[in-house]
Amino acid sequence: MMDGEAEGSVSADSGRKRRVHGMLKLYYGLNEEGKAPEQPESLDPCDINGPHFDPELYLNKLRRECSLAELMDQETCMVKQIRSLDSDMQTLVYENYNKFISATDTIRKMKNDFKKMEDEMDCLSTNMAAITEFSARISGTLQDQHVQITKLSGVHTLLRKLQFLFELPARLNKCLELQAYAQAVSSHRRARCVLQQYSHLPSFKGIQDDCHAIMDKLAQELRQKFRDGGSSAKDLSECVELLLQLDEPAEELCDKFLSHARSRLESDLQGLEAEIRPTASAVKDALAASTQKQLSGAAAGSPTDSSPKTSALPSPSSKTDILEFIDRGCNEFVSSLCLVITSYQELFINHAQTGELASKNIPQMANGKLHTFVDDLATRYFSLVERRIQEEKGVGDNSLLVRALDRFHRRLQAVAKLLPGSAVPNQGTEIVIRAAMERVKQYLTALQSFYMDSLTDVRQALATPRLSVASASVAGGGAHLGGAASGRDAPNSLPELLSSLSASILNQIKSVLASVHLFTAKDITFSNKPYFKGEFCSQGVRESLVVSFIKFVCQSSRQFCESAGDKGGSTPPALLLLLSRLCLDYETSTISYILTLTDEQFLVQHHSPVTPVTTLCAEAREAAQKLLNHYVKVQGLIISQMLRKSVETRDWVNTIEPRNVRAVMKRVVEDTTSIDVQVGLLYEEGVRKAHSSDSSKRTFSVYSSSRQQARYAASYTPSAPMDTNLLSNIHKLFSERIDIFSSVEFNKVSVMTGIIKISLKTFLECVRLRTFGRYGLQQIQVDCHYLQMYLWRFVSDENLVHFLLDEIVGSSAHRCLDPAPMEQSVIEVICERG
């Protein structure tokens, strides 16, 4: 307490205060931690601040220990300390005294104020007692009159009620006459309970009976009115409201109301159905009409029609387009349905919830009825809409369908708002989704048929200039076709066909994507549904449209290889080549371009796994490879066939001395050249091994070859159980095994090598099956030399041609009865002359 006071007053000089505080504490034997008593040094009698201080001891100690000067110092210091302690004590005493004085003053003043208040309270209590007494006297005098007044007013009310009751039948009749049904019902309701209660009195009974009769009549009339249904919705609702108040069974009323509504809505639906049916039943007329319409449309030349082929399919919906149909459906059916729902809810649900009817579970019952009613009608409406959408087959203008679907969906939102728990909007969305899916499918078919059509076009284009290709290549030798053919028919050269084909396919894909993109446009209500944001983009558009189409392209290409395989070249080889290039282009760039385009346009978020680009690319590459292999096979077989016939049909034993290269060899070289030109148009040159400086002048080793020598020199000795034909095999050891029908690379040289390999191997096998005379062998020599002169330039490794031709000449020499080879110089002369 003292510390607190000291602290408060001496706050000005905190340093001093602290010191004072500290010293006081010291005095009272407390140090900062308050554990002074435990401190051992405090027991020291020489501690001037300790409680056991003994001045005598202390003085003795000082005197004993200190010098004189120190004693002097000690003394001054002690005096100074004592003085300051004294002044501190004085200050404290003074401060506390002042406070005590002011407290005394305050207490005295309070004592005076309380005395005054006590006087006023006494006065108040006497006044209150007087008022109470007066009041009791007044109420005592007025008691009798008050009772009488109360009684009189009660009688008056009763009389008024009675009068109302007696007048009731007349009033009700009057209301009935004036058709003021509402008033009648409210009057009757007011009286009903009373009449019920007093019905044992004959007079009241009479009134009640009258009233009942009248009310029955009224109810009859109301029901009649309700049944007629001609009245406006407002009238109708009023009717229902009144009937409800007349204790008419609510369920029956609901049914009646709904059946009324149904009949009206049914007529709407029938109107809609009528729009579908005539077109469906009279397709033939429609067909005629539509073709006419299309003719006129074609004359008008609508530029929006991006795919004339696909849209030219006669769409059976010629009378009204889908937008009109949906509009009509919305305006007639959906809006009246909404109206019915609103008024119904107003009547049976909202209204009933407030009144006493709520207790009878009427809202629930009514709600259930409404749901089944709406579901039922909506289902029928939806089936009509779906039928109509299914008729929408032409893929020409997608915006119309999308707009129609949008409107359809938008209008259903109203129903959704009115009927929160209803399945109708979901069903509507499902219809939209189905329609979208159907549309995507149609687009896929359209794309596919477009692709097949363009292939047919390409085929036709290829068929017509075929002659010119041959002639051009013959005339020009190795000259490029482009120059020769461009003057005549520009778009028919292979690269142009290819580019126009791929461009038109790409354009078609783009336009289809644009059309499909409408489904996800921002201003379309259903585009923000999760389906259209996610699955439609990834599964619908990307997978089942774009990816499927690419797969279809690859697959149909592969089918060309398979179907043509056995029947023997029903597909023109040029088409195979072109398709192979197309697939290769797809692999290198087009697929990734298309998919990127799709992903960008549709912002596809891949929730579900999608086909990766690499898979498609691999597929395309495989297709390209297969087509090119097949191309090589087909071309090789065409040449093979010529060679085979030429070998098989000739009597090689009895042939005349060769004077010319056989025409078939020239034909082979010509065909090879034209194939070379054809392939060169689409594929790059490719690498080939360095040519020797004089490839065409190579001599054939008919007999010079050591292996032949070995064969013929073989004496007539029984064979050892070991391969003795060492020399012949050593030759083969060092040449690689040749795969004849092997996979080729994507370049011209590889393709040509493949074709030549096939042709020459056939030649070899055919030669081995024949027997030759001397001149037969010489003819083969001449032919092979001629082939050598011209074929080496096409292949990657000329040694391959050498090797195969060597084999041919060698084999024919082997199969010769009288092997006498022709002089090399003579062969050269003959070949050069030819």
Added chain:
Amino acid sequence: MEDDAPVIYGLEFQARALTAQTAETDAIRFLVGTQSLKFDNQIHIIDFDDENNIINKNVLLHQAGEIWHIGASPADKAVLTTCYNKSESYCFLLSLSPFTASLFKSKWQLFFASDSRVVSCAAVWRMPSDWDTGNHESPDDSAHNPQTLELLCHLDDSAHGNAACVLWEPMGDGKRVISLADNHALLWDLQESSTQATVSSTATLEGKGQLKFTSGKWSPHHNCSQLATANDTAIRGWDLRTMSQIYCIENAHGQLVRDLDFNPNRQYYLASCGDDCKVKFWDVRNVQEPVKTLEEHSHWVWSVRYNHSHDQLVLTASSDSRLILSNMVSISSEPFGHLVDDDELSEGEDNHQDDKSKEPLKDSVVSTYEEHEDSVYAAEWSSADPWLFASLSYDGRLVINRVPRALKYRILL
């Protein structure tokens, strides 16, 4: 073990004709016919000693001409047929036997000494009875003059062109053969221990152009009453009792059909191969589509052979110098592997479970043999050891191989 190493044997002549000695069921023996226009042709009898992995050969002379096809009698080890080309010059013929020359209706052109004809003939031969013993006495005597085949009878009919091949009645008594000559199939009866041959019936292929049988096979099923032939791209079936066509697979192959073989265990199944590099398996009851197609070769396939006892094993030879052994389980007579007998089942539950856990076998290429350097025109299974086969390439190399052990045990166990 050296077990899987192939055994190679070289002939000094080119060769196309190879057959197993059908009547021999103890020794592994193959017959090879050579093709040479200059020298006397030979028939090499190749004996394979399985235990020592050694080949023993004997040579018989076939002086009539180069051999295109060879067939061994199923009943008599010593009897065989060959189809061969006679290609002597006209003048030579004239001086030797003018009668034969007039038979060939060639013109009398004495001034053209080189003018000659090549005629295909067929004949039945008998090996000299002592070829075996004679050779064994002096196996290293290379100067030993080989013995000559004994001609039993010609199978030539001047009315029916060039013989392509001669087929013995499978598993028969060696009394009936069919020869295919140009567009005729001739059924011969061999009498008087094969020294006389008479045509008992013929069938002729009618049609546009010059039709020619390329190959054929006598079916071992239906009491040996059916024959299948190949011409161009078509395969035809014939009933030998009426000599009429019973089925025809048009465009069986994209190109020429080279060879045929019947599945020894499934009577309607037939394998064919051809110039489209494919091997096709047919059910002759449905000739629209092949049951299965193999595309393993990179050039024409010249020969296809079912293994005689395990018909899932199919051997194909091609001019890409390869021999391929395929395991066609799905269309074999044992598509689910070896069926375990009841008594084997009772041996133990473990066994049974092992069988069940086995994966269903898939069709696959067992192995590709690349020992040949030239086109392989013939491949044959041994008649004595079902796990052994021989292949012959044009350069005269005969390679004897075995089915890989692993597969053999999988089929057997």
